[in-house]
Amino acid sequence: MIPAWLYDFRVQAIIVALLAFALYANTFKHEYALDDTIVIVKNEYVHEGFAGIDDIFTKDAFDSYYKQFNSSNQLSGGRYRPLSIVTFAIEQQFFGAVPVDKVDSVLARGLSYEMKSKEEQQFLRNMHIRHVFNVLWYMACVVVLLYFFRYIVFRDNHIMALIAAVLFTAHPIHTEVVANVKSRDEIMSLLLLCGTFIYAFKYYENKKIITLISAMVCLFMAFLAKEYAISMILLLPLAFYVFNGFTIGQCFMAVLPYLGVVGAYLAWRFSIVAPMNESSDNDLLNNPYANADKTEQLATKISTSLNYVKLLIFPHPLSSDYSYNTIPYKNFSHPQVWASLIVHGALFRWMFKFFTKRHVLSFALAFYLLNLLIVCNLIFNIGGTMGERLIFHSSVGFCIIVAYFLYKAMEMIKPAATGRLAIAGCVVLITALYGFKTIDRNQYWFNDETLFAEDIKTTPNSVLVNSNVASSYINMAEAEKDTVKKFEALRTGVKYYNKVLQIHPTFVSGYMNRGVAYLKLGIPDSAKFNYDMARKLYPNYPKLYEVYYNLGVCYYLSGRLQEAIGIWQQVMQMEPKYIVAQQSINTATQQLMAAQQAMLQQQQAAQQPPKK
Structure with a gap:
């Protein structure tokens, strides 16, 4: 028998929270790396603390950085992700905000290699604290994700929910999201999407208007964290269909209030984000496919999507960057292109097959594929080839699938006690391997020098x-x-x-x-x-x-x-x-x-x- 206490939500929440803390505690003394420079170090609105929040909400996420280079929006569609940047500004207010009239001198002074001055040393101490906050956000995220699994996805099997949450918490592909402070937007986005699901389902239990409003607020805030919330247009009605047994018509009616949120967000976003600088589309660092013809672009994008599958199954080696010229252009004679087409074609086929059965795997595959479509460049130009942080949301679907098949494999092993022991050993082994890789990878995110x-x-x-x-x-x-x-x-x-x-x-x-x-x-x-x-x-x-x-x-x-x-x-x-x-x-x-x-x-x- 599985001990009764292991089914308790509080026990499971403690397990995943402590696991997250243990895996990422070695980032607490880290400095800044990669896009931290653009979003935090060189962001005047962050340095201004509370005084910069208005600008954060009314400007492109990289507006401050662009201004320092006499430029404008260099990315297709712009980047409007104010929520996480506001948290950085709030932190800065307590660290010590810079007066608006002095912020230019702070940005101009920059940071030297040896970090000798008092200001530089204080800045690094502040970054240490930001890393602690990032881990706390991640702990909150995995606990809410666990609740989402228990309450909606695996409502009849809380052990399966725990397995999925543990696998997600420990997966090494998430090191960029947690160890790089800038990627707090990914964590907040997923946390708020889970909150949207939870409140949306609770509304159909208690029919309280405050619950519906809570769901809508979560969705709007998820949009403010990152644009990935657009996937909820399809994922939310699919969840009602699979887990609550709604008809297609009922699903459509249930999602109507949320379409209003989507419309309001898009109207707000397009009124803020400036059009892309025309010259940027020819810049290989903003458009890595600029030198490829149409056929090469399509073939390379298709083949690159398979890299995510590989890294989810076997997360080694990992890298902070996959920009030009990391992934060479391919054409349709390359075997990886066809392998990717076959794999993803099969995933879409199984998703629709399980859909007719209202099966959990249909939702899991949809969660993976819909979030992948947002970042694979086939629909939206993301300004890069791929990135490990970009698969953070899709990995939820992957972990649901793995947890499901692991548990089903346990049920096939007889006697039942042997099956339970086998699955426990398997989960512990995977978590240990994941954990070792995660802790090892974290050390390189110390700063730009160690990372690159x-x-x-x-x-x-x-x-x-x-x-x-x-x-x-x-x-x-x-x-x-x-x-x-x-x-x-x-x-x-x-x-x-x-x-x-x-x-x-x-x-x-x-x-x-x-x-x-x-x-x-x-x-x-x-x-x-x-x-x-x-x-x-x-x-x-x-x-x-x-x-x-x-x-x-x-x-x-x-x-x-x-x-x-x-x-x-x-x-x-x-x-x-x-x-x-x-x-x-x-x-x-x-x-x-x-x-x-x-x-x-x-x-x-x-x-x-x-x-x-």
Whole structure:
């Protein structure tokens, strides 16, 4: 017999919550990585605390970052996900909000490699706390997910619900979602979607209007967390059909109030998100299929979807980035394309087959496939090829399926006691393996340096991974006191940027940062070539005049006064009010004239006959 206490919700909730805490406690001392920079570190509205909340709700999620690069929306459809960003702003209010009139100086100062200043050290301590909050959000999410399983999906089998919740909690593919603070939007989205299901079903039990309103509020907030809530248009009526035995007509009537929520959200969203910058569609980092023809685009998108199945079944190796050129373009002669078509075709077939039987597997397959359709680029352009965080919602369907078949396998084993022991051993073994991988993977999310140094082994052709590894070497050189080691780090950074620009010849940041490395190496001609390329590709690069001013300084320190003056004259054309450049021109001109005068005197002296 399975002990009676194991069926109790409180016991099961403690199990999954403690499991989540144990698996992710090693992230509490982490710093920031990946998109944390865009969403938190470089987000003026977050730094402003409560004062920034209005802007967070009325602007694109990346608005602050775009402004700092003199740009606008670079992603198809924009990104409107204010809910998680508001939580970051609230946290910042208690950490210490930055006054609105001083936030620009905070963003401009940035963070150095060694984190020496008091402000930098305080920022990292704040990030530690944010990581703790992320784990707490995840614990809340898996507990609500457990309740969703018990109350709706496995209402007659609470052990099956526990198995599904445990598998979901421990799955290593979720490490990006929990270990990367920015991905709190994924956690909040799933939590609120589960809340929508729960309140929607409770309404048909108690018929209280407050319950219906609660369900509608949860759905609207789920939209504010992330756009994935659009899948509820089909998943909610399907759940009523499968689990409550509603007719098709009853399902349609039941979902009508929620369609109003969807309409209100879409109207609000489209009034806020700006149209995409037209040039961004040709940027390989925002549109990785820009260099592929229509056939290659379709074939590559189809084949890439199979990668998610593989990672859910066998989550190794994992990577933080799958952008250009990690996944090469494919055509319909590639076997993975057809394997993906066969696998997903079979999944859709089984979903419809089980639908007629009102079977739980129909709902599980729909949960997986509908959420996959949102992120696989076949319907919506997500601005990337794939990402482990993007399968977070779909993995719920996967865990339902695995839990179902594990439990059914137990029932087939006789005697029953042996079956129960076998299933317990199987779940413990899977959880242990998942847990080991999760804890191991977490350590690399410490910061950008540790993350990309590891992931370049997995995705060696990724532009972003190579670029970030290169940047980390340049940052290390900045902190290095030994000249030999400093120059070695800079040359290594240049080597990685050479690879980046070989893969992506129009990558502006690649040229700009390689130019910085050459400048630090004291090679101004190579720095100038890179800056000129960046300027040609992106004339509106922020504070370009300061970059060229530093280039002029490098020429000046090399004793090449004429070249320095020429560069500073360009600076004055870019920014006529930049007085420092004019002062430098005056100083260098005086030195050049003095040097020319001295040379002329030497020549005249050499031409005079010697005195007798």
